[in-house]
Amino acid sequence: MGNAITRRGFVTVVAAGLLATGLAACGNSDTGDDAGDGNGKIVLGFSQVGAESGWRTANTNSIKESAAAAGIELKFDDAQQKQENQIKAIRNFIQQKVDVIAFSPVVESGWDTVLKEAKDAGIPVILTDRSVDSADKSLYQTFIGSDFVKEGRLSGEWLVEQTKNATGPVNIVELQGTTGSAPANDRKKGFAEAIAANPNLKIIASQTGDFTRAGGKAVMEQFLKANPKIDVLFAHNDDMGLGALEAITAAGKVPGKDITIITIDAVKDGMQALADGRFNFIAECSPLLGDQLMELVKKVHAGESVPARVETEETTFTQEQAKAALPNRKY
Template identity: 80%
Template sequence: MYRKVAAALAVGLLAASMAACGDGGKGTDTPKDDGKITLGFSQVGAESGWRTANTKSIQESAAAAGYELKFSDAQGKQENQIKALRSFIAQKVDVIAFSPVVESGWDTVLKEAKDAGIPVILTDRAVDSADKTLYKTFIGSDFVKEGVVSGEWLVKQYEGKTDPVNIVELQGTTGSAPANDRKKGFADAIAKAPNLKIIASQSGDFTRAGGKQVMEAFLKAHKDIDVLFAHNDDMGLGALEAIEAAGKKPGTDITIITIDAVKDGMQALADGKFNFIAECSPLLGPQLMDLVKKVKNGEAVEPRIVTNETTFTQEQAKAALPDRKY
């Protein structure tokens, strides 16, 4: 009798064990893959209204697509961003996307992602890596073009005039793609008019506070500023405060050209305090989520995807403001 009971117990335990191993992934040791895409995204920071709108677009679009989003704010520091990318790799996310703080210094961590079989998408900003296989695609604005159209508008304003035009430039974060490219595009465009000359150029780090501080220094050092070219609206808005505090009229005494077209910038343009804005749309979320799905599925994508954008004068800003989403 003892042997029969023992045998029955052994059979029962074996059956229970087999059931636990073959329960279709319901056991604790074998989690079920629900097919949900996990996206690791590292953002530059929250330095401007543009960046805030960009983050919101990505978060809302990921939720709408049903993706699990692991979000990290680099707070403007490359070392934070590299740590975030390595964390995404360790977590074995399906796709990594990030907006690089600066252009250089990414090859090592991008190779780590490639070796782990995790595709990478660059958003808004590019990297200067010679190895284009380290990322699948780059989606964002044509920063050089934004600088070019800004410079071309200014050249047209002074067409037929030969008097010297003194320009000060508020650059974005040193070493970043938009700062490098917008500076180059603008300089190339105004080179067609020898009387247009940049007399001072300094980084305001894409922030309103930085724009105000640098513009205050410009105004103290130069009494004859005709034009301000700011690499984004926020720096232009900070500079506007400095110009008014110095007793000058922005948009009249000093022509102001900026890039982005966020609501505050567009309002300044509509009010005549700015004179021209080249658009740089932050609403990349929907396009990014489409790309994430494609690269996750191994589909071919274009290596460079440019967002559709426009420019604004005062009257165009007035017309666009009521429906502006950012």
């Protein structure tokens, strides 16, 4: 399969879902003075993963803008992709006696101790974008974000449809997200489950690019040197796919034609690459969680019950759909 996959695949729309089944979930700091300042505003302490991608920047902007619009005082911390920074930030929020804590976990494991400290302090916690693997579901109120397994599955299902008539092996390389993170674990799982339907589809190399363009480029360079025949690249986010484009071009291959490229996110740069034919398919993961998050913050602060999981509404894109969506794209 040396040529790009060009036949149009099916498009699956990811509907928004609310799974209300009890209480479960998903640096530099400008935190300022103690929260109890008597101004009557809800004070939200938010710890962000970092600024590793265009998606994350759009996510941060959405949260900051939505907090301002909702009249919520935001104490924001950038963990710079380090769990120890995030744990320190959460403890700072507890000391400041904020009303609600929200964070997007760098990795899934290792949160029980600090989450119990927040619970003991009577501060409700909301998980955004990424989940944790804590067995005690009472440590957080809810999760808001995407179904990462579904994103990986939709990507794999599109590839299965495109290759259903393939007679020989289809060699796939995979650029994974940050090791141990929920999106990396889940997208890998969903994709692998989907491509199992076509025994010709083989993942011949899989390595983390840490969700960054630089990482995507460096790892793709290694893949190309080690594997003379690569038919498909599955990147866990657009930024790694965009970095890989440079490596593929430098190797004398045409991205989108010699190597079919599937990514996840649908940020503007990725959508432009898809519209230009350098990418072939993108499963959307919306970063615009701010408005929904602020509604949840208000509810948990008021002691109201909230769904265990709030999923964002997302879709998938082929080249023509990307061309149609780009003029009105917000991120």
